[in-house]
Amino acid sequence: MNTKKHHIQITAILFLVGLIPSVSQAELGSNIASVMAEQKGFNSQLTTSNQNGATVYTLTLPSGTVIQEYASANGVIFALSWSGPELPNLQAILGNHFKDYLTGIKQSRGAFSINTESIAIQSAGMMGAFQGFALLPKQAPVGFTIQNLAQ
Amino acid sequence: MKLMRPSLKITVYLLAFILAACGGGGGDSTTITTAIQSGDYTSTNLAQNAISFSVQNIDGNDVNLPYVSVNICQPGTTKCKIVPNVLLDTGSIGLRILSSVLGDLQLSSQTFNNVPVAECATFLNGVTWGPVKIADIKMSSEVASSIPIQVIDDANYLTAPTRCSNGLPTLQSYSKLRANAILGVGLLIADGQKYYACASNLGANCTTSTIPLPPSSQVQNPVASFATNNNGIIMQLPSIGSSGAVSVTGSLFFGIDTQSNNSSSGASIIPTNSSGYFTTTFNSVTLTSFIDSASNGLFFPAGNQSTVLTSCKTSSGFYCPDTTQSFTANIPLQNNTTGIINFSIANAEALFATRNAAFNNLGGVLQNQFDWGLPFFFGKTVYFGITDKASTSALGPYYGYKN
Numbered sequence: 001m002n003t004k005k006h007h008i009q010i011t012a013i014l015f016l017v018g019l020i021p022s023v024s025q026a027e028l029g030s031n032i033a034s035v036m037a038e039q040k041g042f043n044s045q046l047t048t049s050n051q052n053g054a055t056v057y058t059l060t061l062p063s064g065t066v067i068q069e070y071a072s073a074n075g076v077i078f079a080l081s082w083s084g085p086e087l088p089n090l091q092a093i094l095g096n097h098f099k100d101y102l103t104g105i106k107q108s109r110g111a112f113s114i115n116t117e118s119i120a121i122q123s124a125g126m127m128g129a130f131q132g133f134a135l136l137p138k139q140a141p142v143g144f145t146i147q148n149l150a151q
Numbered sequence: 152m153k154l155m156r157p158s159l160k161i162t163v164y165l166l167a168f169i170l171a172a173c174g175g176g177g178g179d180s181t182t183i184t185t186a187i188q189s190g191d192y193t194s195t196n197l198a199q200n201a202i203s204f205s206v207q208n209i210d211g212n213d214v215n216l217p218y219v220s221v222n223i224c225q226p227g228t229t230k231c232k233i234v235p236n237v238l239l240d241t242g243s244i245g246l247r248i249l250s251s252v253l254g255d256l257q258l259s260s261q262t263f264n265n266v267p268v269a270e271c272a273t274f275l276n277g278v279t280w281g282p283v284k285i286a287d288i289k290m291s292s293e294v295a296s297s298i299p300i301q302v303i304d305d306a307n308y309l310t311a312p313t314r315c316s317n318g319l320p321t322l323q324s325y326s327k328l329r330a331n332a333i334l335g336v337g338l339l340i341a342d343g344q345k346y347y348a349c350a351s352n353l354g355a356n357c358t359t360s361t362i363p364l365p366p367s368s369q370v371q372n373p374v375a376s377f378a379t380n381n382n383g384i385i386m387q388l389p390s391i392g393s394s395g396a397v398s399v400t401g402s403l404f405f406g407i408d409t410q411s412n413n414s415s416s417g418a419s420i421i422p423t424n425s426s427g428y429f430t431t432t433f434n435s436v437t438l439t440s441f442i443d444s445a446s447n448g449l450f451f452p453a454g455n456q457s458t459v460l461t462s463c464k465t466s467s468g469f470y471c472p473d474t475t476q477s478f479t480a481n482i483p484l485q486n487n488t489t490g491i492i493n494f495s496i497a498n499a500e501a502l503f504a505t506r507n508a509a510f511n512n513l514g515g516v517l518q519n520q521f522d523w524g525l526p527f528f529f530g531k532t533v534y535f536g537i538t539d540k541a542s543t544s545a546l547g548p549y550y551g552y553k554n
Contacts, residue, residue, distance in 0.1 A: 087273040098318055105319075108468060127272070127337070127344070128244060129427055131439070131520065147519070
């Protein structure tokens with residue numbers, strides 16, 4: 001029994017490792033598993049690291065734009081940041097929270113910064129050097145703030 | 152996307168829109184002039200390498216946006232059109248122009264492997280979609296000959312494909328652009344956006360994937376393409392009072408240290424990284440920063456001033472302190488020296504109530520960054536050094552300023 005279970009775990013790990021390099025975009029508020037399932041075939045490079053209690057998935061798109069996705073211990077993507085020459089596909093990475101982005105740009109011609117109890121979202125910068133982030137404060141690890149997001 | 156009236160809801164127009172300046176230059180007997188409507192702005196030629204620009208309302212709603220006019224011509228000909236109300240944007244690169252203002256100008260397509268090219272350019276608040284065309288862009292005596300520009304709202308490319316818009320609005324009309332064109336004259340030479348090859352010159356027949364269009368074939372910063380005076384621009388605006396001004400006229404010079412009227416002597420030079428960013432220290436916090444003529448305020452985090460720098464009630468992106476607040480920020484200059492910038496933030500809703508269009512003390516909310524928008528420019532000469540091009544003071548990219 002033990003041996004068999006062990007085999008299953010190894011298989012699962014290999015499966016995940018095999019999928020990770022092709023993950024394109026995680027959706028804010030979704031979990032890692034859905035991210036894996038939702039891969040969009042972007043030709044992106046992926047690395048992971050740990051930071052302030054979060055697992056950080058860093059995707060580098062062909063344009064040079066970097067997306068960082070922050071997963072909590074329970075596997076929920078609670079924050080995203082992006083930086084680079086092109087805006088990433090925000091509809092895909094923000095998921096249900098893309099409507100908050102649209103709200104932001106409706107009240108602005110350009111950069112905007114919204115900070116509510118449920119979401120902090122900002123988009124700024126210049127053509128060729130965009131920067132932005134989205135954070136779900138209620139899903140974030142204790143003490144994790146927008147100051148912890150990569151620029 | 153509609154600009155809201157400042158007295159109703161104010162928008163943080165931080166924009167990365169870029170505008171181009173162009174020349175009021177006409178002079179060609181065959182120049183066809185677009186009908187000038189009330190409030191339209193056309194630049195005056197101030198010198199062979201200089202034109203005027205204006206900070207004014209062009210539709211009664213915007214504040215702190217600078218406009219020029221550009222003269223766009225069929226390459227190598229005197230068949231030209233003066234286009235007024237062009238946003239002067241140091242936060243983007245290249246000229247993007249509405250098809251409707253080109254009239255009967257015939258512009259050939261940029262091609263890639265002999266196939267016409269279309270572009271998807273991203274701004275923070277939407278995308279522009281349309282063919283890349285070749286035109287001469289003239290401002291006073293300066294000419295950018297046969298450079299790629301983007302034509303938007305072209306009849307053959309009306310609908311931006313989903314892979315371009317990705318749910319964002321398309322900026323394909325005067326009301327959405329709030330201008331006839333955007334003149335991007337920032338620190339870069341090429342715009343680095345997404346390009347597609349389109350069989351039959353039809354938007355519906357464009358490639359699904361982007362094409363590797365070389366930078367020299369992409370939409371270009373017109374200034375970098377001038378024969379001379381091509382290493383940067385200088386924007387000069389007079390000082391204004393604390394309650395603002397209805398409109399303010401400034402000077403836009405082409406070239407830095409190339410003529411007697413564009414010296415950088417005495418300027419404080421701010422080196423940047425390859426993206427045009429530097430750092431500002433404000434409230435003891437170090438913030439990623441840039442200088443942008445098309446950001447209509449100073450946007451930064453209130454930090455430990457948050458009890459004083461409160462957000463406005465209806466214009467929540469802007470600051471509404473009870474009384475005007477004075478601050479200081481530090482920025483690193485070349486030769487390991489430090490620049491000290493003094494600025495003030497007034498109550499934005501009180502400013503908007505004046506119905507003025509130019510303010511040197513309008514501020515708004517941004518986290519982790521300091522965006523030095525148009526309020527920074529009043530009472531200063533501001534320099535933008537183009538990447539890999541040298542002036543007496545520095546090699547681009549860099550910003551500079553002189554009080």
